[in-house]
Amino acid sequence: MNPRRKFQLIGLASAGMVASALMTATPAAAQPVLVPCSATALQAAITAANTAGSGELLLTPGCTYSITTPVTGEDGLPQITGDIRVVGSGDTITRAPSATATFRLLDVASGGKLTLGGLTVSGGNPTGDGGGISNAGILTLNAVQVTKNSTGGNGGGVANTGTLNTFATRITDNTATTGGGGIFNGSSATAALRASSLDDNTTTGANSQGGGILNHGGSVTGDLSSLGSNSATGAGSSGGGIATVGGTVRLTLDAVTDNHATTAPGGILNNGGTVSLVLTGVFDNTPTNCAGSPSPVPGCFH
Template sequence: MSGSQGTSTDGTSRAKTATLSRHWKVAVLAAAGFATMVGGGGTAVAAHADSAEAKPASAAKDDDRADSQGKGSHGGKGPGSGSKGEESTGKGSDGHGKSKRGGHHAGDRGRGSHEGGHDKTRSVECDPSGLISAIVKANEVSGPSILELAEKCTYTLTANQDGNGLPAITQRITIIGNGATIARAANADDFRIFEVEAGGDLKLRHLTITRGKADEDHGGAVNVRSGGRLDLDHVTLENNTVSDVSSYEGGGVYNEGITTISNSTLDTNFGTEGAAVSSYYGKVDISRTKVTGNVSDGYAAIVNEYGTTKISESYLSYNYGFYGGALNNYGGVTEVEKSALTHNLGYYGGGIYNQYGSLFLRQSTVKNNTATDGGGGGLNLTAPATIEDSKITDNASTNSDGGGVYVDLDDFEAGVAIRDSKVNGNQAPGNDATGGGIFVNPGSQVTLTDSKVKGNISDGPAGGIQNDGTVLTNGKVKIIDNVPTNCDGSAGTVPNCFG
């Protein structure tokens, strides 16, 4: 990670790389049922065809509520796009909604529609040289510029300047893709596609970016520097990579500014830290987006380091990382709402690994994720977290404790709050592993309110809650039908735990 690294819970320095042999990674992925392919600078995970079974909990208390499914980057319908699963209308931030042509937003097409009527729209012929020239000209004017690409054209880039396939963005530029693709040529030198510098404001619409590769730098597809802005809507980032070196982050997007991603797909990107998105002291907002099949040697598909990240109505599945399969929050504030995290694989925390920051998980589902050795099949929490109106179900910690939730907060006075939620059907099947539902380490506190811990299994007691710290209960709490026993541990009994 960038910046100072802090200290891990075992007192050791946080490693810049959780370097795994590629043979080990492939073996682990294969054992977990992942389809793998090797190439493009890293190991990519192909999303399973059954990924549609994952359902976010827009209201976890209602088991019979129909969960909405993710539709990809062009469907405009995220997993849990509203509390009733209604389809997104595709409205842009300008509020004009869809136009009749290709679903573009009226504000994106411009024609003098905003910013005091100064927008300049240019059509770009199906030629990469024409696109480069258009961006150069757009950077020469202070007013917003709109570049409209040739419909379904592939702009193949063969050369770069300062590691970028296109001129760095320094002004307000919107690129309407019309279903086009911007790609680095397969036999070209390594370079990313876009860089947004301070003062740059890049909006991309209805576009695919692929095969970007940052060599010894950040951002395989897009690098957003401090003071820059990036806005993606109906954009696909796929097969983008950063070098397999410890300090390079963001296979898809590296952000030190402000990045907004909506109605998009981030698929099969590779990066040591943040295979899809890595944000360092920045702000990221992800909504109605699919994050699938991304692979990291170190820290998760999405990494928030000392910044602010919000993920809503989105679907994170079949991602792999050492510290968190889908999401790693390191010293930042991360909110996850109305989203599904399913079938992700990690060493620590199959779904989420929360370190040194604050995590808020609301109206979401964490299901069928796996931690191989470090604990927390669903969530590994070494920093305070609030879990509310959510489902932590059918996760597994194969060789460690905490099939659903692993809690180790000995460095924090605050604890973990689980409210109006279900921790059901999780497993910790390894030899002498405990806490099939929840594992609470010494010095840690978990408060359960109006929640259920039911039907969890571990090799050793307790199958429900292994309490070696402090567990408090409020309201209607049910801890039942866990095997073996419901609660156990060195810290004594758990209130409202029976059987």
Template sequence: MPHPRITPRRAAPAAAVVMGVTIAAVFTTIPTAYAQTFVGCSAADLDTAITNANNSGGDTLFLSPGCAYDYTSALSGEDATPAITSHITIVGDGATIRRDPAATGTFRLIDIANGGTLSAWSLTIKNGNPTGDGGGVLVQSGGTLNANALTISGNTANRGAGVEINAGGTATIRATTIDGNTAALAGGGIDNPGGSLDLSVSRLTNNTAGTPLVGGGGGGYDQDDGTGTITATVISGNTSAFAGGGIDHDGGPLHVSLSTISNNRALGVPTGTNHPGGGGIWTGTFNAAETLTVDATVITGNSAASGDGGGIRNEFTGVLNLNASIVRDNNAGDRAGGIYNGVNSTVNLRLSSITRNTSATAPGGVYNAGTVTNALSEIMANSPTNCMPSPNPVPGCIG
């Protein structure tokens, strides 16, 4: 079904947790594949190595340390490298796979096809620019990505500029930085329209989704369906032209824990629409009531420039469980710098804090047009008010 908001288609100190995880905790033994091949420092050498690995049923490829594998054109369709169809491990040792700065064509860098598995270590994937989805990495249905200590940066695409996980695809991403990627529609860093994502001890930073003319969602991460788990990760400095500056969650269960969601922006354009906002997180499902659970996470410094919910906006029968988390110092250009809860939607607050949020129109803390429950959570020191006026009461909130 077309995405209803995109044309044409569709609290603990969490940062300390992220930085405190040692490399030894992330890196287990590099898996042994079917053979071992040392790859010379050229794009042609890498293409040959991947092709041979596909034909032989798998391989471990050791790239030349620090080498830049520069691609000037697509090998097939919009793929620079051969599509991965077997079990391949790439040990980068600081190498880079990138679109050559002088290239004129449009192409992605890595394509993991049905039945293919890529395990990649210590590698940079940079500057892919297909007209389709998945600028850095495309994970097709039936494909699997295991990313460890990667940098995925400077890529552009229609959706999923850094990583696109198609319905039926699987991505496990650890100790990885996804930075400075730009999607025309959704998922500047990662787009998940129906696959499975497990993201941990990573950074989604400075990514962008959407344009003023068509809107867009999920500067850092966009999930339309499927499942998502985000743990001990920093999501910061991302921008959406419409909703969900850090995260845009439109379907499928999503669990965020021990993370920091900070300084993201939802610009809320084009104007005249009825639901821009969610500077840190937009959550609201279109097909069925799904749940976003946020545990021990700090949501701070986010803004919804012309909309509601500087920290979080929850809509369309969505269920938000906020546990032991902090929503602080967020701003909305309209209502609810902290949390906006729409009609028929539910927010369950437990041991959380919503403080020092601001908005142009009261309330500045929590706006409730649905149902809010509150178990030992504080809502205070928001401006211009904490929860009033709201269509429905917010338990435990005064003023």
């Protein structure tokens, strides 16, 4: 088995059960709301939950909520200002192929809280940060796939300036122009990735950084997670797997492998930050794993 895939699979066997427990262990609150299979119904349900201050929305199993027109600016759905849980069962929230406007799918305001479970977020394409999701509040992703989103700014999959927690989540095939093909983690932001993977994400702009993750002064922790086959493809671009500009990165029992950058390093770029590797493999990245990084990456070779 490919070592990177082996790392990805660690701990995922029980992920569904744990994610289910996380989604159902809620305090006493208003009755969950079943959301019919339409984008209009989902927009209305989020608006009502915001107004109430909180709510649990149960998506119609297997539904594709296809959004054609943004509700405002570049937000496909109403901005999350309350404490909202969206529980899916193989659902997809996506930008409709026929849509002409550019927009992301979800936007969490400062002070807002959003928990997603059992669904896919795809197709967002705003010009601003956060191709799929922009978060300034608290965002929790349990068994979620964030895929095939793009942005002209930072964070092709997720742009985080608040608190981001993932569990058994895959962030894949997203693209950013400025940096952070998979995730952009801003100054003072916190991202904690558990049993999750970031694969095949790309940052394309000249001198862009972080094909998988760009940590710009915040804190990133990874546990039993992987970054594989991500790329920084623009002229002078580096840190195909992860790049940190200031801030801290701590990876425990993770794998950073098969990532690529135009300019070394291809695996981990540390520019004035602190990177800690605990039982973490960094290998098969090109043109180097960590060599060429402006600041050292202890425990990483070549």
